[in-house]
Amino acid sequence: MALNHVAGKNKGKIMLYALSTCGWCKKTKGLLNELGVEYDYTDVDLLKGAEQEAVIKEITKYNPDCNFPTMVINSQKCIIGFKEDDIREALK
Amino acid sequence: MADITPAEIDRLYEKLDKEAASAGYNLNPEKAMTRELLNGLLMNQQRYGYPSCPCRLASGKKEADLDIICPCDYRDPDLEDFGACYCSLYVSKGVAEGKEKARSIPERRPSRDKRLKVKEEKKEATISSLPLPVWRCKVCGYLCAREVPPGVCPICKAGKERFERFI
Numbered sequence: 189m190a191l192n193h194v195a196g197k198n199k200g201k202i203m204l205y206a207l208s209t210c211g212w213c214k215k216t217k218g219l220l221n222e223l224g225v226e227y228d229y230t231d232v233d234l235l236k237g238a239e240q241e242a243v244i245k246e247i248t249k250y251n252p253d254c255n256f257p258t259m260v261i262n263s264q265k266c267i268i269g270f271k272e273d274d275i276r277e278a279l280k
Numbered sequence: 281m282a283d284i285t286p287a288e289i290d291r292l293y294e295k296l297d298k299e300a301a302s303a304g305y306n307l308n309p310e311k312a313m314t315r316e317l318l319n320g321l322l323m324n325q326q327r328y329g330y331p332s333c334p335c336r337l338a339s340g341k342k343e344a345d346l347d348i349i350c351p352c353d354y355r356d357p358d359l360e361d362f363g364a365c366y367c368s369l370y371v372s373k374g375v376a377e378g379k380e381k382a383r384s385i386p387e388r389r390p391s392r393d394k395r396l397k398v399k400e401e402k403k404e405a406t407i408s409s410l411p412l413p414v415w416r417c418k419v420c421g422y423l424c425a426r427e428v429p430p431g432v433c434p435i436c437k438a439g440k441e442r443f444e445r446f447i
Contacts, residue, residue, distance in 0.1 A: 209320030209334040211313050211367060212384045233337055244337075255387040256335065269384035 191228045199279045202227035205247050205258045212270040213257040284322045292318050304432025306376035317369045335367035354388040416446035
C-alpha cells in the first residue's frame with residue numbers, strides 16, 4: 189500500500205484511511221498537522237484494483253461500514269469521521 | 281488527470297447556489313469547505329464520468345453508484361436528522377444562517393454487502409405494497425414518495441405543513 193508518512197511527535201501508531209476528494213478527511217489531516225503528531229495516511233480513492241480491495245478489507249476489520257475518514261490508533265482504537273474532540277482527546 | 285481550476289469551481293458554485301436557492305435548499309456557508317467539496321465533485325466527474333459524493337468511495341460503475349451521485353439519495357433525510365448532508369455540501373436553514381454548525385455525521389448509506397443483498401431481494405412494487413408514502417403539496421399538486429414531506433415544496437416553495445399524505 190502506498191503510505192504517506194507525516195513526521196511529528198510520536199503519539200502511538202496513527203493510521204488514517206482517507207479520500208483525496210473528501211472535505212472531512214482534509215479537515216482530519218489538518219487537525220493532525222496542527223497537533224504535530226506523526227502519522228501515516230493513504231487516500232483510498234487513488235488506489236486501484238487489488239490494492240484498493242486489500243485496503244478496504246483492512247479498514248473493514250475496524251469499521252465494517254468502511255466510510256471515511258477512518259483513523260486507527262495502535263491497531264486498536266478506531267475513530268470514524270472528523271470527530272475533533274475525540275481525536276484531540278485520544279492524542280493528548 | 282488535469283487539476284480543477286478555481287474558475288471551474290466558481291462556475292459550479294454559482295450554478296448550484298442558484299439551484300439550491302430556487303428549490304429551498306442551502307449550500308454550506310463555510311466557503312472553504314464548500315469549494316473543497318465542489319473540487320471533489322468535479323474531480324469525480326472527471327475520473328468516473330459522474331459527480332459522485334466527494335466523501336464516499338465510488339466504485340467507478342455508475343449503476344452501483346446512482347445513490348451517491350450528488351445530490352445523493354441520503355441528502356434529504358440527513359438534512360432532516362443532522363442539519364447537513366453527509367459531505368456537508370447541503371445544509372439546513374439553521375446551519376446556513378449560522379445558528380448551528382455542520383459536523384461529520386454517521387453514514388446512512390448501507391454497506392456494500394447490504395446494498396447487494398437489497399438488490400437481490402427487491403420485488404416489483406404494487407400500489408398496496410408501496411415502499412414509501414406519497415405526499416402531495418396542497419398548493420401546487422407536486423407529488424413525492426419519501427418518508428417525510430420536503431421542508432419546502434421544490435416547485436412552489438410552500439412550507440412542509442402544506443403537504444398532505446396522498447397515498
